[in-house]
Amino acid sequence: MNLPEVHFLRPEWLWLLLPTAFFVALLWRQRSQRSAWSNIIAPHLLVHLHSGAHQQKTQHTAKLLGLAWLIAIVGAAGPSWEQTPVPVSQQKAAYVVVLDLSYSMYAEDTQPSRIVKAKQKIRDLLSLPQDTQVALVAYAGEAHVVTPLTDDLGTIENLIPALNPGMMPVPGSDPIDAFVRAKALLSSSGVPGGSILWLTDDIETHQVSELSDWLETAGIRLATMAIGTQAGAPIPLGNGGFLRDQNSEIVVPSVPITRLRDFTTRQGGLFTHLTLDDADVQAAVDFMGSVEDLNRTEIERQADTWADAGFWLVIPWLLVMLIQFLRNPSGRLAGLVLIASCATLSHPSQVQAQDWQSLWKTPNQRAAELLPKDPAAAAELFEDPRWAAIAAYQAEDHDQAKARFEALEANSATDWYNLGNARARAGELEAALEAYNQSIALQETEDAVFNRDLIQQLLDQEQQQQSQDMDQQGDGSQSQQDQNNSETEANSGGQEQNQEQNSESESGASDASEQASNPEQDKQQEEAQAQNQQQHGEAQDSQEQADQQAAAGQESIDEQQQAMAQQAIQEARENQEQQQAMEQWIRRIEDDPSGLLREKFRYESERRQTQDRPRNDKKIW
Missing domain, CATH: 3.40.50.410 (von Willebrand factor, type A domain)
Structure with missing residues (x-):
């Protein structure tokens, strides 16, 4: 070790030596002073009341604590005197x-x-x-x-x-x-x-x-x-x-x-x-x-750095604290706290716990690190409302994302565009269309126009399907009413024909009874009776025909009800297919970063045009 090369990697820790010296001096003074009896008892008498062992013990305590703090501060300052290669x-x-x-x-x-x-x-x-x-x-x-x-x-x-x-x-x-x-x-x-x-x-x-x-x-x-x-x-x-x-x-x-x-x-x-x-x-x-x-x-060959040797001072520091424990059992709790705090500071700078580093990060920074892994948890951790809405959208919690975007004061095309995406994913197509229009009004982008046109097409298809369903229901009810009216007219017509034939036969029979004594009348009576029988047979035939028409009408009603049931099933199936198609269309709403890259490239290209950069006028493929 060359003394001129000794320096400290973190010299700002040495400023703690000033308050440490002050507190050690204060402790030394308090320990050296006599008790409150010195104000009452004469000094030459007070000497005989204090034991020498107690006074010597207090002086050793102050010395040991001062030495422990000195070692801890020097170790935290990071003394270094040699260089080591680092794989950079x-x-x-x-x-x-x-x-x-x-x-x-x-x-x-x-x-x-x-x-x-x-x-x-x-x-x-x-x-x-x-x-x-x-x-x-x-x-x-x-x-x-x-x-x-x-x-x-x-x-x-x-x-x-x-x-x-x-x-x-x-x-x-x-x-x-x-x-x-x-x-x-x-x-x-x-x-x-x-x-x-x-x-x-x-x-x-x-x-x-x-x-x-x-x-x-x-x-x-x-x-x-x-x-x-x-x-x-x-x-x-x-x-x-x-x-x-x-x-x-x-x-x-x-x-x-x-x-x-x-x-x-x-x-x-x-x-x-x-x-x-x-x-x-x-x-x-x-x-x-x-x-x-x-x-x-x-x-x-040039990647050398100064090695931190502060952790070597942990050994003498622990020895000093061990001596203090043995001399003063009442101070063990304070000593343990001191060990835990100073041992952390004396570690090498290359080894730092992630939990300790996270204490110095804001909630937004921790949420940003958590976003790729767990966007739902990141949405709850973000303090920035805009980033919280984006995290909820990535977590596919579209209702929460919509609510968070709506709570923002949308003042840019991007905010309106994100709100439109969240509304569309939540199934609110008309509200999404309004948001896309607001975004395009502020700044027209290809993604916003594409999504706006897509939502408009979905709304048009939905309205057209509803119109077709209403027309089909109206045609079905009208045809059923016309068929019921025709069946009613057929039944009433058959009944009127039977009544007329029965009345004619009854009147013919009464006339024949009144003219029974006349032979010509008898002949006429026979002819009339034969005619009545013929008419009665025709009446029976017409009644049977009416019954057949009624039965046919009943069968047609059953067939119509069956057709209406099949039509309802078909409409339900079509509605389900339409819902599935709508979901597939909504999934096509773009929320990838291609829009940002496209705008970035376009901006760079326009800036290069202003610099009179020669353009590529050859083949376009």
């Missing part, structure tokens, strides 16, 4: 993932599509164990930084689903701009050299020489992963068609695997083609890891 290289190895988001990445020659497979490979890359920092840059006609260098790989993984070629403000393919921004990220973080993992499906002939010259001067190592096949596939559009060029011919972008391989190997890099397993990802990580080992070695 894990924060100095870094690489940037450069993702191609040109329209050709929509091609489906690699199922389900090139962009889906590329994002899957990035997830596989982030899931591998690695001590490094990673950044993500996306490019089309322009390049944009998605995330800077970070060791929190979960942040990058959360943003991957939001990436798609449709969010890029400038179409095309400009990998040189992406490489320049990747180099800027590595340089700003103090990383010497660095690597780039390039996921792409194309490189133009004129870009080969430009990228080669740039890589030679930049000192960047390159690992290229080709996404797609040489056969290629058309680029699907949202309307069901395919992308066409200026000659109205369907564009079929193929992957120039040979050109990409030759370009990468000439730069001393690693070329891999898309595989079904993670062999391509593992090869890229191994390649970039071997390159970064050189950077780690150079940095570790």
